[in-house]
Every structure is written in C-alpha cells, then in structure tokens.
Amino acid sequence: MSSQSAVDQFWTNARIEGKLNRLEVLTGQDPHGTLPPPVWASSPDPAQADADVAELLAGGSLTMASPRADYSTEDLPLPQIGDLAIVLDGTDHPRALVRTSAVNVVAEHPEVPAGEAVVERLELLYPRRAKSRSRQPAG
Numbered sequence: 439m440s441s442q443s444a445v446d447q448f449w450t451n452a453r454i455e456g457k458l459n460r461l462e463v464l465t466g467q468d469p470h471g472t473l474p475p476p477v478w479a480s481s482p483d484p485a486q487a488d489a490d491v492a493e494l495l496a497g498g499s500l501t502m503a504s505p506r507a508d509y510s511t512e513d514l515p516l517p518q519i520g521d522l523a524i525v526l527d528g529t530d531h532p533r534a535l536v537r538t539s540a541v542n543v544v545a546e547h548p549e550v551p552a553g554e555a556v557v558e559r560l561e562l563l564y565p566r567r568a569k570s571r572s573r574q575p576a577g
Contacts (some may be wrong), residue, residue, distance in 0.1 A: 441530055448524060448532035449474045456535050456564035458522075475522035477532065484528025491527045494534050498562045503547040506554035517541045517558045525560075536560040 452458075480490035480502060494500040509516055521538040540559040547555035 445474070445477055445524060445532050448535075452524070452535040452564040455566065458563075475524055475535075477524045477526060479526040479528070479530065486528075487526065488528040491525060491533045494525065494536070494560065494562055495565070499539070500536070500560045501557060502560065503549040503555045503557045505550050505552075506543060506556050509556065516543070516556060522563075523560070534562055535564040537563055 479487040480500070481487045490500060490502075508514070517538045519538055519541060523536050523538075524532050525534040525536055527533045537560070538558055539561045540557075542557045544555050544557055546553075547557060549555070
C-alpha cells in the first residue's frame with residue numbers, strides 16, 4: 439500500500455471513529471470531516487517520531503514546542519485551537535488523528551534553544567485510547 443493510500447485509508451477510518459461526521463445526516467458535510475487534514479511527523483528523526491507517537495497513543499495528548507521563527511521563515515500560520523492533523527510515525531505510517539487544544543507563544547522553552555517558542559498541545563481523537571475498567575465482584 440502506498441503512503442498516500444495508507445493516509446487515505448487512515449483518514450476514512452479516523453473521521454468515522456473520531457466522530458467527525460456525527461452531524462452530516464442533519465447538516466451536510468463539514469469541511470473538517472471531509473477534507474483530509476495536514477499530515478506530518480513530529481520529528482525528522484525516526485526514533486523521536488516513534489517516541490512521540492508512543493507517548494501520544496499511551497497518554498492521549500502530546501505537547502510540542504517549536505521555534506516561533508520557523509513559522510515566519512516558512513511563511514506558515516501559527517497553529518489554531520481546533521486544527522486537525524494526522525501524525526506519522528518514524529516510518530511515515532499514519533498513526534494518530536489529533537486536534538490542537540492549546541497554543542501559546544512563550545519567551546523561552548527548554549526544547550527551543552533560543553528565542554520565542556510556539557507550544558502546542560495535541561489531543562488524540564483516533565485511535566481512541568482503551569479505557570481501563572475495573573470490575574466489581576458480583577456479590
């Protein structure tokens with residue numbers, strides 16, 4: 439399966455399982471539920487990308503920081519609350535659908551060597567984490 443077809447299949451499953459299409463029957467299609475979101479890995483280093491995906495899948499969220507200057511240099515908009523993305527692992531396979539839940543620009547951050555940092559919190563939408571259930575003994 440090609441990388442693009444893997445992303446397309448992931449998106450098809452994620453938009454249903456992530457419940458992005460709940461109101462389509464009543465309201466018609468919403469662009470967030472039909473247009474595939476940006477696809478990226480958290481790091482160019484495969485081991486770091488795998489570690490970030492593992493943290494995201496285990497904990498349900500991930501906080502990332504990047505230099506504010508990167509957005510200006512590459513003429514990119516800052517992340518916005520509600521943005522969706524498909525996160526790739528270190529082998530460029532789609533592993534998670536996330537939504538940005540917080541964005542802050544801070545004067546300094548330990549992950550950014552110098553200058554302002556953009557700190558983004560990502561919340562896992564798909565795959566859903568398994569909830570631990572404790573069973574009470576019958577009795």
